[in-house]
Amino acid sequence: MAALLAAFTLGSLTASGIADLAWAQAAKGASGLPLPRFVSLKSKSVNLRVGPSVDYAVSWRYLKPGVPVEIIQEYDNWRRVRDADGTEGWVNQALLSGARTALAAPWMRGKGQGVLVNMRREPQSNANIVARIEPGVMLHIGECTGEWCKAEAQGAEGWIVQTEIWGAYPGEAFK
Known part of the structure; x- marks a missing residue:
């Protein structure tokens, strides 16, 4: 036994x-890079298509560079992406950047006044608050430890709890 x-x-x-x-x-993915993964939009005008080719209809147009998206599938030079609202579609890889950006707690948008994300001087919950960020504000991410991300937004720089952003996976560490 x-x-x-x-x-x-x-x-x-x-x-x-x-x-x-x-x-x-x-x-x-076909590129050899991990799936899923976060990237950002490179151009100020990016078409989101219903399929992986210019022959497919445009379902949405992004008009701001730096918006974080999650690559969930690859086909040839096309990437199927998902945005913070859950909208999915295909974007040509040339319109994507490896630069990391994030949105501050987009799931909290519209929850009322006073709902803010704290940006702290150090990656510690008792560190001084350097800014209070409204949900949905775009952040430029320099690094993440797996628990905290060093971010910059509208001239403020500091650390945000990683679970309070959309643009880095919980536990993901990078520089």
Whole structure:
């Protein structure tokens, strides 16, 4: 019985390792970069299309550079993206940038006055507040620790709790 249990456990670990490897491979797009991932819009006018080609209709037009979007699929030179409101469509990769931006708590827009995101001097919950950011304000992200992101918005610079932005995954660290 013990030998059977050991064989089952070893088999489970091996299958789990294979599944993890398959997931890691499946989590990369045709570009070799991970999916999903956050990027930003490079141009001040970007068409969001219903399919991966200029032959497809434009469903939305973004008119501001730097808007964060999440790449969820790749096809040739086209990227299927999702914005903070959940709108999805296809954008040519030439119109996307690896520069990291984020939106301050976009899910809190319209929740009333006084709903603000604190930007702090240091990545600590008891650090001095340097700015109070309205939900939906765009931030330029310099780095994230997995818990905090160093951000700049409208001349203010400081640290924001990572779970209070849309543009970096919880636990994601980068410089």
